[in-house]
Amino acid sequence: MTYPWLKDIEQQLSTSFAAGRFHHGQLFNGQQGVGKSALVEQLANALLCQQPNGVQPCGQCKSCQLNQAGTHPDKFNVAIEGQSIGVDDIRTVSHFMSHSAAQNGNKVVIIKDCHKMTTAAANALLKTLEEPSPERFLLLTSTATTQLPATILSRCSRTDVQVSDQMSAQQWLASLQIIDYPWLSLFYKQPLLIQAWQEAEQLESVDQLYKFATELKQGHNFSALVDIINKDSELVRVFCLFISEQLKQQLVSGMDFDTYQQSQQALTEFYQNSTQVLGLNLPLAISRLAYSLRK
Structure with missing residues (x-):
């Protein structure tokens, strides 16, 4: 094709x-x-x-x-x-x-x-x-x-190999009749990744990750988030991307730069631990990340 x-x-x-x-x-x-x-x-x-x-x-x-x-x-x-x-x-x-x-x-x-x-x-x-x-x-x-x-x-x-013509990718994705999720534009340069999520019926899970990322500071029960990531460890990267985008928006809105850097550092540590540490206590790691971001 x-x-x-x-x-x-x-x-x-x-x-x-x-x-x-x-x-x-x-x-x-x-x-x-x-x-x-x-x-x-x-x-x-x-x-x-x-x-x-x-x-x-x-x-x-x-x-x-x-x-x-x-x-x-x-x-x-x-x-x-x-x-x-x-x-x-x-x-x-x-x-x-x-x-x-x-x-x-x-x-x-x-x-x-x-x-x-x-x-x-x-x-x-x-x-x-x-x-x-x-x-x-x-x-x-x-x-x-x-x-x-x-x-x-x-x-x-x-x-x-890259998507140099983003409009053609958007039009191609439109032909798949995918809901216009608020996070979709973050993956216009990876259109086949979105298609793979659609075929695996994971789009709703990715949307849930986005909602968790926007509300992580307020959340206390992370069991649904843990379930999604445990089913597909590749989604850790997506979850971290969503949080990183939230932090960038907060920086533009007036967040102190030192606070922004500390938050990004906590996010980097969470990602490294999630992808490299065998037997990681994921609920605890997410709770620590949420605590760091609340601070």
Whole structure:
């Protein structure tokens, strides 16, 4: 599927491919919800397609039919098991790349969230990047390129994927018939994140988080808030974003800057503890945050 805000990037990739300048190692960087995964899947399918139109696969040839069935022998997705991508995963990539293509064309490997590679895995991938074979392509995605070694970054062609045309994202979201929540504009640059919440029936939970964030100083019973976060730990970041936005508004409205900084520090500590401390007493952590903000 082509998203309207990705058309410029698709055009750039089509131009470089037509000119014979398409790099064997492509790194797509961007925050969650901008369409990196869809873009690399489409690009991989176009590279394997027998009659592509730029970076659009034809959808009709044998290769496209194999891709639609998820059984193309020349396409390999590295699946993350656990929190990291290990060296054995990358050795499997090297092994896959070294064999002849079953369809007598390109071979493509997709590594999503490549910043999760261990040091040994990154070193193993570096060898593949340094000694490219013809008709072999590595497509990488990342939300945190600062965690990648400079040696990997220097050997890839990097594309920053983002919603540069916010209006097109808004129009696309409008087509999903999502209620115009007061917090929706905070995620216009991550439209697929909103769509994912809609599909998972989480929009009401996110709206509850927003209400908790606006009333945290007054609240005493945080059980509903704890339940929402326990069901999906990723929502801690969203909750903290809502509180941070509230603090910014209060700063504009006249909050003392030192108080603002102390509040942001308390929020940062809460986020770090919530995401890094195993077995954290979440009700107690939220109560402490509320107390710090009330002060």
